[in-house]
Amino acid sequence: DIVMTQSPDSLALSLGEKASINCKSSQSVFYNSNNKNYLAWFQQKPGQPPKLLIHRASTRDSGVPDRFSGSGSETDFTLTISSLQAEDVAVYFCQQYFTTPLTFGQGTRLEIK
């Protein structure tokens, strides 16, 4: 199984600051035949299902604000929120869909300081 490890476990920042969340996979999720990384980021607010933010490591899903961006390749990935807004308070998960079993990171809780 591919193990996904996120860091940090929690993060408290001020409004307007930049947030960076890291995700490391135990093996590469890069697919050579199409040069794509099979890595997604989700946002989960209390009492709600996860919402897809980023797929293929760096492609924002439809309607996701451009303050959210994804980067990285193979085993190391980062979700960046360029300027933290109050509505960004949530838990963020990375997930690999390179192979089954599909696996998630443990989550990073983002709070406002």
Next chain:
Amino acid sequence: QVQLQESGPGLVKPSETLSLTCTVSGVSTDSMRSHYWSWIRQPPGKGLEWIGYFYYGGGTSYIPSLKSRVTILLDTSRNLFSLRLTSVTAADTAVYYCARHDDGYSPFDHWGQGTLVTVSA
């Protein structure tokens, strides 16, 4: 607009079978047959665990740790898919989500709201 909604008992006794249904609206029968349909669970206050998926054109895939206890089926005539988990214990207490993805190599792009299932006597 694609919508998914889980339904089923909120309380199951230990050693019994957990059965949930996910009703899908806003999709055609062809869409039900061309997408992948997954179940994912989240124990209270914890992370997400993919349970398995059903694909009309290729059958099922399950997480190995649950494979002996889980069955996912698709009913395209009624636009729903189901989860059956046998011999449950307290460790199976979780919010259960159903979700859709384009194929086995795509992210989950539509989710249900989730339903809490508690395993307790």
